[in-house]
Amino acid sequence: VETSRLRIGELSRRSGVSPELLRAWERRYGLLDPVRSPGGLRLYSLGDLERVRVMQQNLAAGLAAAEAASAAVRAAEDDPSVTARTPSVAIAELAAALEGFDEPRAQMILDRVLAETTLDAFLSEIVMPYLRGLGDRWEAGDVSVVQEHFASSVLRGRLLGLARGWGRGIGPRALLACAPGEQHDLGLIAFGLALRTHGWRIEYLGADTPLETIGDVADALQVELVVVSAVAPQRIEGLGAELRQISRGRRLAVGGAGAEGLGATAPDVLALTDDPVREAERVTALVLAAEPG
Amino acid sequence: VETSRLRIGELSRRSGVSPELLRAWERRYGLLDPVRSPGGLRLYSLGDLERVRVMQQNLAAGLAAAEAASAAVRAAEDDPSVTARTPSVAIAELAAALEGFDEPRAQMILDRVLAETTLDAFLSEIVMPYLRGLGDRWEAGDVSVVQEHFASSVLRGRLLGLARGWGRGIGPRALLACAPGEQHDLGLIAFGLALRTHGWRIEYLGADTPLETIGDVADALQVELVVVSAVAPQRIEGLGAELRQISRGRRLAVGGAGAEGLGATAPDVLALTDDPVREAERVTALVLAAEPG
Amino acid sequence: VETSRLRIGELSRRSGVSPELLRAWERRYGLLDPVRSPGGLRLYSLGDLERVRVMQQNLAAGLAAAEAASAAVRAAEDDPSVTARTPSVAIAELAAALEGFDEPRAQMILDRVLAETTLDAFLSEIVMPYLRGLGDRWEAGDVSVVQEHFASSVLRGRLLGLARGWGRGIGPRALLACAPGEQHDLGLIAFGLALRTHGWRIEYLGADTPLETIGDVADALQVELVVVSAVAPQRIEGLGAELRQISRGRRLAVGGAGAEGLGATAPDVLALTDDPVREAERVTALVLAAEPG
DNA sequence: ATAGGTTTTGTCAAGCTTTTGTACAT
DNA sequence: ATGTACAAAAGCTTGACAAAACCTAT
Numbered sequence: 001v002e003t004s005r006l007r008i009g010e011l012s013r014r015s016g017v018s019p020e021l022l023r024a025w026e027r028r029y030g031l032l033d034p035v036r037s038p039g040g041l042r043l044y045s046l047g048d049l050e051r052v053r054v055m056q057q058n059l060a061a062g063l064a065a066a067e068a069a070s071a072a073v074r075a076a077e078d079d080p081s082v083t084a085r086t087p088s089v090a091i092a093e094l095a096a097a098l099e100g101f102d103e104p105r106a107q108m109i110l111d112r113v114l115a116e117t118t119l120d121a122f123l124s125e126i127v128m129p130y131l132r133g134l135g136d137r138w139e140a141g142d143v144s145v146v147q148e149h150f151a152s153s154v155l156r157g158r159l160l161g162l163a164r165g166w167g168r169g170i171g172p173r174a175l176l177a178c179a180p181g182e183q184h185d186l187g188l189i190a191f192g193l194a195l196r197t198h199g200w201r202i203e204y205l206g207a208d209t210p211l212e213t214i215g216d217v218a219d220a221l222q223v224e225l226v227v228v229s230a231v232a233p234q235r236i237e238g239l240g241a242e243l244r245q246i247s248r249g250r251r252l253a254v255g256g257a258g259a260e261g262l263g264a265t266a267p268d269v270l271a272l273t274d275d276p277v278r279e280a281e282r283v284t285a286l287v288l289a290a291e292p293g
Numbered sequence: 294v295e296t297s298r299l300r301i302g303e304l305s306r307r308s309g310v311s312p313e314l315l316r317a318w319e320r321r322y323g324l325l326d327p328v329r330s331p332g333g334l335r336l337y338s339l340g341d342l343e344r345v346r347v348m349q350q351n352l353a354a355g356l357a358a359a360e361a362a363s364a365a366v367r368a369a370e371d372d373p374s375v376t377a378r379t380p381s382v383a384i385a386e387l388a389a390a391l392e393g394f395d396e397p398r399a400q401m402i403l404d405r406v407l408a409e410t411t412l413d414a415f416l417s418e419i420v421m422p423y424l425r426g427l428g429d430r431w432e433a434g435d436v437s438v439v440q441e442h443f444a445s446s447v448l449r450g451r452l453l454g455l456a457r458g459w460g461r462g463i464g465p466r467a468l469l470a471c472a473p474g475e476q477h478d479l480g481l482i483a484f485g486l487a488l489r490t491h492g493w494r495i496e497y498l499g500a501d502t503p504l505e506t507i508g509d510v511a512d513a514l515q516v517e518l519v520v521v522s523a524v525a526p527q528r529i530e531g532l533g534a535e536l537r538q539i540s541r542g543r544r545l546a547v548g549g550a551g552a553e554g555l556g557a558t559a560p561d562v563l564a565l566t567d568d569p570v571r572e573a574e575r576v577t578a579l580v581l582a583a584e585p586g
Numbered sequence: 587v588e589t590s591r592l593r594i595g596e597l598s599r600r601s602g603v604s605p606e607l608l609r610a611w612e613r614r615y616g617l618l619d620p621v622r623s624p625g626g627l628r629l630y631s632l633g634d635l636e637r638v639r640v641m642q643q644n645l646a647a648g649l650a651a652a653e654a655a656s657a658a659v660r661a662a663e664d665d666p667s668v669t670a671r672t673p674s675v676a677i678a679e680l681a682a683a684l685e686g687f688d689e690p691r692a693q694m695i696l697d698r699v700l701a702e703t704t705l706d707a708f709l710s711e712i713v714m715p716y717l718r719g720l721g722d723r724w725e726a727g728d729v730s731v732v733q734e735h736f737a738s739s740v741l742r743g744r745l746l747g748l749a750r751g752w753g754r755g756i757g758p759r760a761l762l763a764c765a766p767g768e769q770h771d772l773g774l775i776a777f778g779l780a781l782r783t784h785g786w787r788i789e790y791l792g793a794d795t796p797l798e799t800i801g802d803v804a805d806a807l808q809v810e811l812v813v814v815s816a817v818a819p820q821r822i823e824g825l826g827a828e829l830r831q832i833s834r835g836r837r838l839a840v841g842g843a844g845a846e847g848l849g850a851t852a853p854d855v856l857a858l859t860d861d862p863v864r865e866a867e868r869v870t871a872l873v874l875a876a877e878p879g
Numbered sequence: 880a881t882a883g884g885t886t887t888t889g890t891c892a893a894g895c896t897t898t899t900g901t902a903c904a905t
Numbered sequence: 906a907t908g909t910a911c912a913a914a915a916g917c918t919t920g921a922c923a924a925a926a927c928c929t930a931t
Contacts, residue, residue, distance in 0.1 A: 008906095020901065023906085028899080040906065062596040064915085065899060066623065071590065101496060101514060104461030111707040115673055146498060146506040153499040157457065160450030164701045168397030170297050170657050171643040197636070199643040199661075203394055205439060206446035213439035221394055288602065288642050298653040300887095302926060306648060312927080313880075330652065332886045334927060404697060411750045457704045462785030463870050464757050492755030492785040577756050593898095595915065605916080606890065614888080625897045627916060650926085651888060 005035075005043040015052045022052070029069035031055060051076050087125040094130055098151035099143060106154055119162070119197060123190045124277040127155065131186055152186060159189045166192060166202040172287070173223040177205035177214050179230035179239070179258065187256055187276060188229040194280035200225075211242040218246060225251045225283065227272070230258025237261040243269060253283065298328075298336040308345040315345070322362030324348060344369050380418045387423055391444035392436060399447055412455065412490055416483045417570040420448065424479055445479060452482045459485060459495040465580065466516040470498035470507050472523035472532070472551065480549055480569060481522040487573035493518075504535040511539060518544045518576065520565070523551025530554040536562060546576065591621075591629040601638040608638070615655035617641060637662050673711040680716055684737035685729060692740055705748065705783055709776045710863040713741065717772055738772060745775045752778065752788040758873065759809040763791035763800050765816040765825070765844065773842055773862060774815040780866035786811075797828040804832060811837045811869065813858070816844025823847040829855060839869065 008019045015022075025031040031051065034042040051072055058068035090113050097106035113126055134151060137143040176192050178185050185207045192202045203221060205214065211228075218226050226246055230236050236243075236258045243262075246252055253270035254262055262269060270286075272279040301312045308315075318324040325344060327335040344365050351361030383406050390399035406419055427444060430436040469485050471478050478500045485495045496514055498507065504521075511519050519539055523529050529536075529551045539545055546563035547555055555562055563579075565572040594605045601608075609628075611617040618637065620628040637658055644654035676699055683692035700708055720737060723729040762778050764771050771793045778788045789807055791800065797814075804812050812832055816822050822829075822844045832838055839856035840848055848855060856872075858865040 018901080021899090024900070027908095042906085062592070062599060063590065064593045064596070067591045067593070067629065101510065102460075103496070104458060107458055107704050108706075111704055111711075114703070115707070115711060144506060144509075145503060146510055149499050149502060150497075153453075153497060157450075157453030161454040161457070162702055163450060164454070165397060165400055167395070168400075169661060170647060170649070171640065172647055199636075199640040203396065203443075204446055205442050209442055210438055213437060213442075216437070217394060217439055217443075284639070285602070288646060297649065297657060299648070300650045300653070300926080301928095303648040303650070316928090330886085332927090333929095334886070336653070408747065413751065454701060458706065458783055462757070462783060463874060464755070464785035490751050490755065492757035492787065494785065581756060593915080594917095604890080607888090609917085610889070623897085625916090627897070 004046050006045075006049065008034075008042050008044070011044045011049060011052065014049055015056070017052060017056070025052075025055065025065070025069060029066060029073075031069045031072060047076070087129070090126055091130050091133065094126070095133065098154060099147045101147075101150055103150075103154055107158075110158055119193060120277045123194060124275045127159070127190055128187070128275060131155075155186055156189070159186065159193065162193055163189060163196070163202070163204070166196045166204075169199070169201050171199040171201050172225070173203060173221055174200045174225040174227060175203045175205070175214065175218050175221065175223040176227045176229070177209040178207045179228050179235040180210055181208055182230045182232070182235050182258070183207045184231045184256075185229070187231070188227070191227065191229070191255060191272070191276035191280060194277045195283070198280060198284040200284070211239060211246065215242070215246045218250065223250060225253065225287065227253045227255050229255040230261065231256045233258050233261030235261065237263075251283075251287065255279070297339055299338075299342065301335050301337070304337045304342060304345065307342055308349070310345060310349070318345075318348065318358075318362060322359055322366075324362045324365060340369065380422070383419055384423050384426065387419065388426065391447060392440045394440075394443055396447055400451075403451055412486060413570045416487055417568045420452070420483055421480070421568060421570075424448075448479055449482070452479065452486065455486055456482060456489070456495070456497070459489040459497075462492070462494050464492040464494050465518070466494045466496060466514055467518040467520060468496045468498070468507065468511050468514065468516040469520045469522070470502040471500045472521050472528040473503055474501060475523045475525070475528050475551070476500045477524045477549075478522070480524070481520070484520065484522070484548060484565070484569035484573060487570045488576070491573055491577040493577070504532060504539065508535070508539045511543065516543060517580070518546065520546045520548050522548040523554065524549045526551050526554030528554065530556075544576075544580070548572070590632055592631075592635070594628050594630070597630045597635060597638065600635055601642070603638060603642070611638075611641065611651070611655060615652055615659075617655045617658060633662070673715070676712060677716050677719065680712065681719065684740060685733045687733075687736055689736075689740055693744070696744055705779060706863045709780055710861045713745070713776055714773070714861060717741075741772055742775070745772065745779065748779055749775065749782070749788070749790070752782045752790075755785070755787050757785040757787050758811070759787045759789060759807055760811040760813060761789045761791070761800065761804050761807065761809040762813045762815070763795035764793045765814050765821040766796055767794060768816045768818070768821050768844070769793045770817045770842075771815070773817070774813070777813065777815070777841060777858070777862035777866060780863045781869070784866055784870040786870070797825060797832065801828070801832045804836065809836060810873070811839065813839045813841050815841040816847070817842045819844050819847030821847065837873070841865070 006014070008022060011017075012019045012022060022032070026033070032044065032048050034044045034048065037043055054072040054075055055068055058071050059065065063071065090109060094106060094109050097103075097109055114122055117125070134143060134148060138148050174192070174195055176188050178188060189204070192204055196202055203217065203223060205217065214226065214228065217223075228236075228243070236254060240262075243252060243254075247269060251270065252268075253272050255272040255276075257273065259271035259273050262271060270283065272283070274282075299307070301315060304310075305312045305315060315325070319326070325337065325341050327337045327341065330336055347365040347368050348361055351364050352358065356364065383402060387399060387402050390396075390402060407415055410418070427436060427441060431441050467485070467488055469481050471481060482497070485497055489495055496510065496516060498510065507519065507521065510516075521529075521536070529547060533555075536545060536547075540562060544563065545561075546565050548565040548569075550566065552564035552566050555564060563576065565576070567575075592600070594608060597603075598605045598608060603611075608618070612619070618630065618634050620630045620634065623629055640661055641654055641658040644657050645651065647654075649657065676695065680692060680695050683689075683695055699712055703711075720729060720734060724734050760778070760781055762774055764774060775790070778790055782788055789803065789809060791803065800812065800814065803809075814822075814829070822840060826848075829838060829840075833855060837856065838854075839858050841858040841862075843859065845857035845859050848857060856869070858869070860868075
């Protein structure tokens, strides 16, 4: 099917990798296996160009050349199955199932996705994008209250299932709760799962939690990090004093779009507005940097 | 199964007692008996930390050091281990774990109970009695909002985990939802699980669902039974017209203490006030009797 | 399945721990056990990165290095949910536990998997693949009779635990039994569980059941579906007459590899040779199609 | 509480090998 | 185009060391 045949100079120009290096990669790691012209010139396909690009990405990600090459070769071999199931397709299928009240089908899709990816990827590439899309469609009136209800309920069950035992272990404790009045807890649960993969112990208080009692639990359990989540800024506004109280002696973070409600009132409160997985990584790195032996 | 092994410095930091004094207490009163590292360092367990804390309390209470120590040792020896065989003991342990924010322990207790009994017994002899007790203690002011929050959250996760896939199959469909404004969903989930063990297919809409959308879904999915749940009668009062609308062409039941809010307005609406498991059995028998194949 | 292999420099960059220290932790505490490149360079997995992170958490929690490391190692070993994200890994762990006669660990792995997936996925992606692998290894002589016995016995107990109450309810009745002489019942139990998740009521007669008994029970209970299971075709051969007798007035299926023993003698007998979960779905759809309300 | 000795642990160095991009000769 | 060479960068092993933490005994 492939028609274009590139000579090494052209492949070099398109990829930005010198001809010598391309030959070295071929000799040393078998990255490419070009056909030859009658005169012995290497002839590459567009697939080979793609393979070189993957190699470059792996290098940029910090892998050493040998490992980068073998990963690129493996990726190329797995390619067909990869193209069959992209995240966006899975999200669309999930949306169709959930918003059509087809729980069995939704569970099956979740099963399949979980079996094929890591928990991190599941959260940041499936769950969170879907939730954002759901929110958008809800605002646009394309999704009814019941659909949103139903979808949340199924996802909540699934995430809490994955959360089992997240309070155990030896790592530092993080206390998670939704701000008073806040009912959206899925993003917070996802954040808790991501934190868990970094060794944290999670204490989870759920939706709509009074601030003062958050403080009580934080004191009682000696948690090192408190995360208060809210999707609407007004849930946070005016809570500066209480939040400052809670943050005494520990790190405090506010998650979700509601973090904007903080304003400049609390400079030492961490705002978590990005993807839960990435924020979990950031918070962990921060804590590790602050308290080395 | 004990994991953490603390060196004397860390034990000192966590207890506030100087290393020298800790060693003195060990030598003089045998308060602690730490294992040793290959090089001879003392290694303490978290139980030892607890023992030191008891010692401190005894001192603060005015006991002399020798007496304080022997009392602490005796207290540690009396410590009840994990042996719950009767439901009431399991419930008490569960309450202690949940209301002490000890999720891992709660999950372990739930694991054990579930492994030893049927789902029905689990629901009617553990979960529901515990929820009733929790409600009572909450009204009496013995349980804080947060404790109730936390306990519900853990149980919800667990029950929803058991609920996976309850929407599919060959049985008749039942639609479950909490009345508008009603947040207590655990009893309803328990009822759904019990129904499921009788072969029903469950569609679950969760807490605080508008009545009209319940009707919409019931029509769309052709359910045979609709269950609206409420713990407070006022959530149901005044909804007679809408309920009668929903019950057209299908069976309608109202669950929870809120069923009293019905009064005599709707004689054909089933009131489910008993244990969810027994009520699930009753409803199933009723439907079987009405539609003999 | 693991793709990325990091050299020590990259692991250092991602974890923030110096290469020297990483090597020291490996040498002194066995924290990591990297594979080596042909030239002797250490190659780490992403799981190793996670282990380093947990080590850092433990250090931050105040543990000394030796204790922090052993806790991190134990955490990684005790926590299948962390290491066993993919089915193939979970199966490998299960095999190691069962064939090493470590029942507690096997139960723990089963707990975890069951908590994180649906029953269907558990059966079709864990149990059945494991059983197939076990059979292969047994034929190859890699597994002893005792190991096979032990593994089957643990799994049987677990599956029968899940089967509790599968005989009651509102759905149509299915009668399950192994053919005369057939001892392998696990696949049949799995099929029963899958049927149950579709709302069927299951009557289970177990291994090595005389055909006439099957017929008697089928008549007495008015079952709608009879499933006879056999892994060896010869268990079925020559039973054509009796089977035809049983199938009178109801649907009859033969499950397992033994279904081939049917030959063309019984055209109306359903052969179930695929995955139990898929077959349960197929049978249910068939019955639904044949008897629409 | 102090003194004097031991263990633990992070860091560094020396000397050698492997890896890898680039250069050069044929 | 091929094959070889080469040098910088990154790793490996062994060994050592000093600060911090811990031990016993007085």
